[in-house]
Amino acid sequence: MSYPSDLAASLLQKGIEVGDVIKVVRDDGLVVEGILMPRPKGGRYIVVKLKNGYNVGIDVRRIKELELVAKRKPQRREKGEKPPRRPGYPLVKVLGTGGTIASRIDYETGAVKPAMSTEELVEEVPELLDYADVEAEQIMDVLSENMTPEMWSRVAEAVHAELLREEVAGVVVAHGTDTMVYTASAVAFAIREINKPVVFVGAQRSSDRPSSDATLNLIGATIAAARSDIAESIIAMHGESSDTFVVLHRATRTKKFHSTRRDAFQSICAQPLAYVWPWTGDVEPKSRPLRTRGDWTPKLMNSFEPRVLQLRAYPGMPPDLLYLAKDKGFKGVIIEGTGMGHVPEYLVDAIKELTESGIFVGVTTQCVHGTTNLNVYATGRKMLEAGATPLGDMLTEVATVKLMWALANYPPEEVPKVMVTPLEGELRERRLLRDYRLSYRR
Amino acid sequence: MSYPSDLAASLLQKGIEVGDVIKVVRDDGLVVEGILMPRPKGGRYIVVKLKNGYNVGIDVRRIKELELVAKRKPQRREKGEKPPRRPGYPLVKVLGTGGTIASRIDYETGAVKPAMSTEELVEEVPELLDYADVEAEQIMDVLSENMTPEMWSRVAEAVHAELLREEVAGVVVAHGTDTMVYTASAVAFAIREINKPVVFVGAQRSSDRPSSDATLNLIGATIAAARSDIAESIIAMHGESSDTFVVLHRATRTKKFHSTRRDAFQSICAQPLAYVWPWTGDVEPKSRPLRTRGDWTPKLMNSFEPRVLQLRAYPGMPPDLLYLAKDKGFKGVIIEGTGMGHVPEYLVDAIKELTESGIFVGVTTQCVHGTTNLNVYATGRKMLEAGATPLGDMLTEVATVKLMWALANYPPEEVPKVMVTPLEGELRERRLLRDYRLSYRR
Structure with missing residues (x-):
């Protein structure tokens, strides 16, 4: 936190403390003015915070001049002490x-x-x-x-x-x-x-x-x-x-x-x-x-059910990953499917077995952008029949959190409805064209 | 494939076949000229491909005029028949x-x-x-x-x-x-x-x-x-x-x-x-x-070892997902980690158990952009000690494919080296600033 003892001594001599505004002149003539910042142990640099918010490090051995410009504002307080309130400040x-x-x-x-x-x-x-x-x-x-x-x-x-x-x-x-x-x-x-x-x-x-x-x-x-x-x-x-x-x-x-x-x-x-x-x-x-x-x-309503699996569909994905949910007593699964939310068709039986055991299976898209739709292709329709719930444009991370939350705060039969009800902007009916931007320019 | 019999009859009468250039006038005066395309059963529209590549559908009941502009080029051939080669065309x-x-x-x-x-x-x-x-x-x-x-x-x-x-x-x-x-x-x-x-x-x-x-x-x-x-x-x-x-x-x-x-x-x-x-x-x-x-x-070299798990790290991720690899005889695991490639620290023991059993554990980033680096944070260093292999900026999908390929084509001891050797642009030392583009404009 503090500067090495030799530098600390030199600073102390000039009455300079961390938080003061100082002016430093380096051996090549560079002049830096700003707030002296604390340093972790081992550094051979002093760190000065400039007015634009940037921190600048200056090699201690290259300091030609060092002077105190202004003492810090008297806002320092002891740990745990509440700050005095200033009128007009939120x-x-x-x-x-x-x-x-x-x-x-x-x-x-x-x-x-x-x-x-x-x-x-x-x-x-x-x-x-x-x-x-x-x-x-x-x-x-x-x-x-x-x-x-x-x-x-x-x-x-x-x-x-x-x-x-x-x-x-x-x-x-x-x-x-x-x-x-x-x-x-x-x-x-x-x-x-x-x-x-x-x-x-x-x-x-x-x-x-x-x-x-x-x-x-x-x-x-x-x-x-x-x-x-x-x-x-x-x-x-x-x-x-x-x-x-x-x-x-x-x-x-x-x-x-x-x-x-x-x-x-x-x-x-x-x-x-x-x-x-x-x-x-x-x-x-x-x-x-x-x-x-x-x-x-x-x-x-801050309970979360951690027994949720987050899985990502891929070619060759083994059914074992889905059966694990049943074998180990998980309460829900979020599958980040390909495209509009697909999994390989040979996994449909496993999904069915899970949903029939009362395990919620929600589906998102690994495309990041866009929404799920299990009505377009045959595979998707079979997933729907097996009881999978498409989660629209909900991000996989957010779907996982929401499922952990829904499972802990609602009776099991209400979870599917909670999952497809927009609560915090996580699920949207409409997306704007400008919300998608290409990584390249024409 | 073909048009409903009543429309087909009308087309046939005019000597029009799929592939011909036709001109259609709709009851509202719209004039469309282009190639008549085939239609799947059940359609009440004819489909005309315009010069700009777009297909336009026109309701059969609204067609006022329909005429043949030009017969199609004589390129049609029987199924399976090889096309004649034309000089100068690749x-x-x-x-x-x-x-x-x-x-x-x-x-x-x-x-x-x-x-x-x-x-x-x-x-x-x-x-x-x-x-x-x-x-x-x-x-x-x-x-x-x-x-x-x-x-x-x-x-x-x-x-x-x-x-x-x-x-x-x-x-x-x-x-x-x-x-x-x-x-x-x-x-x-x-x-x-x-x-x-x-x-x-x-x-x-x-x-x-x-x-x-x-x-x-x-x-x-x-x-x-x-x-x-x-x-x-x-x-x-x-x-x-x-x-x-x-x-x-x-x-x-x-x-x-x-x-x-x-x-x-x-x-x-x-x-x-x-x-x-x-x-x-x-x-x-x-x-x-x-x-x-x-x-x-x-x-x-087209062998692939399908027994590879692709997993995605998330808060609360159960060690069961990793142990599954050992229990079910998988040969490798790709973990899409958070940030620079992290997993929750409580999973480090499971990674160690896998790598000590000879299962390759590779790590990518779920940020999509950027690269893995397990040297910056304490969690990453522990993952390295446990034998995880960071895969740089390799995309998770590509890492999964490469691992399936490496496991099937190289002896196990060479797999880690193959995985971190750039072969097909999948692993890059340098990324350009312009390769990352924000979803919003300032």
């Missing part, structure tokens, strides 16, 4: 769950692991205070690939508690990106009639890296929670490669679409809800929200 | 496997099923003869969702036999779209050093529907087979919604990305190989092929 609650946004590189192993508390994170991004009073709380510390349905329940419970607090304008959930769509969709279903913005935010690069997207995303998410009218579960991530804007996506229509890029998240079969311009604080609506802010009391 | 072999491109609606059940032979199909698209002499053969009749690895072997064998014929300029394979990427990738691996264009083509709408994409795609594929220099396994499908151009994609870098649109196929993490302009016959290169035409002899 209160945003930031819940930390772990993930890259709260990670820094472990310089011993070289790997990234969750380390930074949400409070430290908020402290690292003083710009948040331009838009809101921020109250931070770490509710768990999990890389998102390790999130489980049981943890979704806990996240939903914590978010719900904040939504009931009248003074809270909106909630930000810092979360790993790998399974963010799952958790954000889980919250969309688990809190019925969300009454304020619930904004999931993450980072593709850890927050101590100069190229980190954590700062911009966190500012964007906080603005959305404080100022936007959208009373839904939202995902807020980089709009493009550079640090320009943050896109708000409906949780149930989002996919992590690139393993590493900062602009990895995309709205699928849908337009984004809004753009947020973090350097001006503007929220630019892009499509109609399901709900806008209101003063009703949202209801918590 | 020979293209069309292999039919079934699927929508060879389908028409069954008006009794309303469903689409494979019905039309490839020969009839070629006869329906006389424009093919502007670019090539065409020889057609139906090698199977399968909706692509029902294709199996064993059928890939047969397709590869048939394609290989044609590639050995000196007089054949290129091969077109008519195939269903659902699993076209699998079969086309299987051919890419099963025929080592393909020496001529092998062009897979399909249709998203059956060829007796006015909105069918079969005509344009088939013309584009035939032009590619006859004229293009690309000696690879290629997928040729609509470039955009309207009937303007056909895109040639490298089989191993393609995904069916929409369940219903005509422009459903996209190159992933790559630019298309070329555009084909069917109304002029031009082939416009867009990226560098792996090989261009040559006179070497391609080698057939």
Whole structure:
């Protein structure tokens, strides 16, 4: 966290602390002015956050001049201490769950692991205070690939508690990106009639890296929670490669679409809800929200049935994968079918056996875009006869979450109806032509 | 196939046969001139193919005038009879496997099923003869969702036999779209050093529907087979919604990305190989092929080991899915991981047990775009220690095919090396920024 002792001594001598605005001149004449950021152990660089939000690292051995420009704002507070409220500023609650946004590189192993508390994170991004009073709380510390349905329940419970607090304008959930769509969709279903913005935010690069997207995303998410009218579960991530804007996506229509890029998240079969311009604080609506802010009391239905199989159809797919559901007592299966939702025809008998045992079998499309339709081809019709339920344009991730939720909250005979009833924008009758965009230009 | 007896009689009276150019005037004054197309039973419409490639249906009861403009070209021949070769025209072999491109609606059940032979199909698209002499053969009749690895072997064998014929300029394979990427990738691996264009083509709408994409795609594929220099396994499908151009994609870098649109196929993490302009016959290169035409002899290695599991990681994914591989004697597993290729950490033990039993465990990313990297996060490092093999930017579909092929053609100890060795463009060291495009515009 702190700088190596020799550099620390030099900083201390000049009365400079982390958070102060400093000016650095490098041996080649480069001048950098900005906020001195904390560093993890082992770094030979100091990190300065520029006004445009970028972090710059400067090799300690190349520093020619170093001077204090201004002491930091006196917003630092002890861990756990609630911030003083400032008149006119909305209160945003930031819940930390772990993930890259709260990670820094472990310089011993070289790997990234969750380390930074949400409070430290908020402290690292003083710009948040331009838009809101921020109250931070770490509710768990999990890389998102390790999130489980049981943890979704806990996240939903914590978010719900904040939504009931009248003074809270909106909630930000810092979360790993790998399974963010799952958790954000889980919250969309688990809190019925969300009454304020619930904004999931993450980072593709850890927050101590100069190229980190954590700062911009966190500012964007906080603005959305404080100022936007959208009373839904939202995902807020980089709009493009550079640090320009943050896109708000409906949780149930989002996919992590690139393993590493900062602009990895995309709205699928849908337009984004809004753009947020973090350097001006503007929220630019892009499509109609399901709900806008209101003063009703949202209801918590946060149970999830984890015994659901998610399978992907492929040539040669063995019936064993389907029979596993029956053999091991699973309650439901989501099959990501080919094209309009097909499986190889030799699997139809297995589907029939499952549905006759009371196991729900839902079908999505692995094409990502478009919708299922089991009425067009002979194979699809046989799947329908065997009791499979086509789930339209519901994304496979979201269908899995919704099924786990439906199985835990409704009697078995109601589950099929719940699954094909649009609740949170996850199932749409109509798609617009512009919702599909080609990877190439003519 | 033929028109209802009353209409047929009226056509016969005027000496009009299917394939002739006719002029129709409708009761509202609409005038349509084009080729009279065959119709499946039950239709109350006649179908006229316009010069721009579109089919137009006209209600028989609304026809005011009907006249013969020109008799069809005398290219009709008996089934099975080889066409006469015309000097200066390259020979293209069309292999039919079934699927929508060879389908028409069954008006009794309303469903689409494979019905039309490839020969009839070629006869329906006389424009093919502007670019090539065409020889057609139906090698199977399968909706692509029902294709199996064993059928890939047969397709590869048939394609290989044609590639050995000196007089054949290129091969077109008519195939269903659902699993076209699998079969086309299987051919890419099963025929080592393909020496001529092998062009897979399909249709998203059956060829007796006015909105069918079969005509344009088939013309584009035939032009590619006859004229293009690309000696690879290629997928040729609509470039955009309207009937303007056909895109040639490298089989191993393609995904069916929409369940219903005509422009459903996209190159992933790559630019298309070329555009084909069917109304002029031009082939416009867009990226560098792996090989261009040559006179070497391609080698057939068309065995596939079907005992491979394809799994998709998700929160709550049960270890049972992995243990199934060991319990049921599978030889390999492809896991489509979250983000850079992660699975929930509690699955690491199961991966270890599999790899220690000699089962290959390969990892791809379910983000579609980007590459795997198991060195960044703690979970990934544990997966590496457990023996998982990250497969870079290889698409999950292609990784599954490659593993089935590698397991059948190489000794087990060589499989891991084969899997991480780029053979057919399926694994790339570098990706270009422009290969990723957002679903929204700023």
